[in-house]
Amino acid sequence: MTVKLSDIADQAGVSVMTVSNVMNGKHARVSKATIDRVLEIAERLGYVPNIPARSLAASRSHIVAALVPVGEEGSLLFSPHTVAVIGGVERHLRHRGYHVLLRGIERDDEIAQTIRGWSLDGAILVEFTDAQIDRIRIDGVPLVAIDSYSANPRTIGVRTDDHRGGWLAGACLAEAGHRRVMFAGPPYEGMGVVGQRWDGFRAACVAAGVDASKIVREEVLTSFEDGRALGLRLLRDHPDVTAVFATADVLAVGIMAGVAEAGGSVPGDLSVIGFDALDISGYTTPGLTTVAQDMDAKVAEVARIILDEIERGEGPRAPVSLGVRLIERGSVAAPRR
Known part of the structure; x- marks a missing residue:
């Protein structure tokens, strides 16, 4: 037999509207005790919501x-x-x-x-x-x-605030004494996410006295493997670069892996900063310095x-x-x- 909202309401001692609000996630005006009681009864009775009917009644698909x-x-x-x-x-x-x-x-x-x-x-x-x-x-x-x-x-x-994030990365590397730095990120047009991060990074470096001509840009897709490929050749192709800002943690972690595989070390031969502060940034050795967004x-x-x-x-x-x-x-x- 199909279980209806009214069946749950009768056993819970509340109105059908209250049961409907609970089952639809509208909990603002329902006490926790009532929510718990309604959900327990619904589970015990084996209630299954009729999604098409609910969508039709509300003129929404949900x-x-x-x-x-x-x-x-x-x-x-x-x-x-x-x-x-x-x-x-x-x-x-x-x-x-x-x-x-x-x-x-x-x-x-x-x-x-x-x-x-x-x-x-x-x-x-x-x-x-x-x-x-x-x-x-x-x-x-x-x-x-x-x-x-x-x-x-x-x-x-x-x-x-991508511009601010780029600024924080540039300021961090400049304060540590780096004067030949790299910005690694995907190709972009206009002033979107990557453009904002580049602009903020470059501005912070220049404000700290870094020669703008010493800021290298590498276009690389945002993946671990692409980061690893860059890391494998980075110290060879850019022997003067001492630090890199990668526009994503996954890219930064790949760069670190590539540098290590090529016989280098982080931060001994190369300092690395990422962006995002995802869980993977704490799994590396050493841990990845990163610009954290509030996910x-x-x-x-x-x-x-x-x-x-x-x-x-x-x-x-x-x-x-x-x-x-x-x-x-x-x-x-x-x-x-």
């Missing part, structure tokens, strides 16, 4: 997509940062009664197709370039773009904005920029040469 760009015939191979973002957002939305659809996007037109085809309540854009976001022409559906500097009024950007605050803000847009229809708002801080470990030291 589905939010996490869209990630992939190449043709590519797979969803995420960076550790993207895993942390999607995992954190899914947790917040799940607790509010929403489901997250993970979808790879090969072509720009697939964004609109996915939103309309799945009757999505909203979408979160992860790892899209600003140029891709600029081209989006979808109205009527909330769109939150993570780490975006796009001026597209159809999207709301949630990002870290918990970031995913909470993304979830808050998308839910406010869906449930309250607040409309477009200004982009949100979150602060950063430097975590100093053992990968930075004064140069030996």
Whole structure:
């Protein structure tokens, strides 16, 4: 026999509306004791929510997509940062009664197709370039773009203060005495995430007296293997460089591995700073000095904005920029040469 909300309400001694609020994650006006009692009874009775019926009644699908760009015939191979973002957002939305659809996007037109085809309540854009976001022409559906500097009024950007993060890295290396430094990050156009980090890094180095001509840039994809490949040749190809700022922890860890494999040491032969402060930054020997972004605050803000847009229809708002801080470990030291 199908268990209904009224069955749970009768046993819990509360209204059907209260049971509905509990089952849909709306706990603001319900006591913890009541929540626990309703959930216990629902589990004991074997209650299974009718998702299509709930969506039809509310004129919502209760589905939010996490869209990630992939190449043709590519797979969803995420960076550790993207895993942390999607995992954190899914947790917040799940607790509010929403489901997250993970979808790879090969072509720009697939964004609109996915939103309309799945009757999505909203979408979160992860790892899209600003140029891709600029081209989006979808109205009527909330769109939150993570780490975006796009001026597209159809999207709301949630990002870290990347310029400040680059500045902290440059200032740290300059204060340690480094005067020949490298910036390692992926190719970019305009002043998006990587451009902001480069600009802040360069500005801090120059302000500390580093000759701008001594700041080397290496374009490298954000992966461990690409970082390792750079690390294997870095000391040979750039014998004067004594420190590197990598735009992501996974890239920095790869560089450290490559340097060690080539017979060098960190920080003896090369100082390294990463960006993100993900768990992997604490697993290396020595520990990776890194620019920390507040990932918990970031995913909470993304979830808050998308839910406010869906449930309250607040409309477009200004982009949100979150602060950063430097975590100093053992990968930075004064140069030996």
